[in-house]
Amino acid sequence: MRDEGLAVPFGWLSLSSYQWLDAEPGRLELVPGEWSANAEGAKVTCGPSDRFTSPDGDPVSGTLSQSLNEGESMHFVRHGQTLVELGVRGGRYMIRTREATHPRLTGFLGVPVFDYDPSFVVPGRYTAFPVPKVVPIDTFRPDTTLHTELVGEVEFELDGNTRTLAASQNADGSLSVAFRDGTNGVQTAGWRFVTVQAPDPEGSLTIDFNRTLNFPMAFSPYAVCPAPVPGNRLDVQVRAGELQPQ
Structure with missing residues (x-):
């Protein structure tokens, strides 16, 4: 699909x-x-x-x-x-x-992806901000700055350490998390995002990084794509999800 x-x-x-x-x-x-x-x-x-x-x-x-x-x-x-x-x-x-x-x-032949890795399916917990935060963000284009609304943070454990990423919310209640990691610029685009199903009433959720997708900028230099907020950087290689298209 x-x-x-x-x-x-x-x-x-x-x-x-x-x-x-x-x-x-x-x-x-x-x-x-x-x-x-x-x-x-x-x-x-x-x-x-x-x-x-x-x-x-x-x-x-x-x-x-x-x-x-x-x-x-x-x-x-x-x-x-x-x-x-x-x-x-x-x-x-x-x-x-x-x-x-x-x-x-x-000439499109499909998007290359990492092999599925169950270690990148991790449980997490969502904590909503008291009030959503609207913050300025950079984009793929150096001449364009946008704003994004962050609704809370997702906390999870990866590679033996606790990580926290800020999330925005989609119309269907799911969360969208844009992030950078150690594969960017080598195997993957400058940043990617993963969609997470809405948390349960206690805030529990599951993050499947195998579902990490490219922003349109990976496919075209004429896209305007929001960059992750500065804190959304993982100091590990997330070898899961979509690779940089060839």
């Missing part, structure tokens, strides 16, 4: 550019039109010869405008086999182009 989800026509493997929009209308790479953005929203001005369509394939021309909130993205227009995604990151409007025939997509 993981490989199939990545190999969809306009998924993460299809990204071909990441471009900020300026206040003054101007041209961008890979797509025609005059693009700009300000506090009120983003817009592109195009003519019939630019051959833009809506994401559903209906021809469009003139000036198209759209306003989004921080962190939102949408499929904005298409140009042939190129889908243009509009989004707001770090208070600025950007576009990402997605190519249905990008070589990373057409």
Whole structure:
């Protein structure tokens, strides 16, 4: 299911550019039109010869405008086999182009993984913060800072020592834990994350590091992925879960 989800026509493997929009209308790479953005929203001005369509394939021309909130993205227009995604990151409007025939997509053979290791399935305990903490975090892009909401900490034992990692919460109640470890930059990407099922009423849970996944940045240089908070660093090699794609 993981490989199939990545190999969809306009998924993460299809990204071909990441471009900020300026206040003054101007041209961008890979797509025609005059693009700009300000506090009120983003817009592109195009003519019939630019051959833009809506994401559903209906021809469009003139000036198209759209306003989004921080962190939102949408499929904005298409140009042939190129889908243009509009989004707001770090208070600025950007576009990402997605190519249905990008070589990373057409040549994808699956994500390599470590062999399953039962020693990386560990019991843990969740302690919620009295109030969730919203903290600034770095991202894969040096020009973009985001914020994340941390809801508590997960404590567990690994390699004979007690470890603690801060966690955020998903809509279904599960926890998401982004972390660095000793395999980063050698066998794995710069950081990864593991999803943990919601703890029971006493706070008990199980962390299966064999389910550790890559962020989209492992597959494309045009992703914006939240970095772990500074304390989420394990001084051991977590040889479990997904490896760095080749």
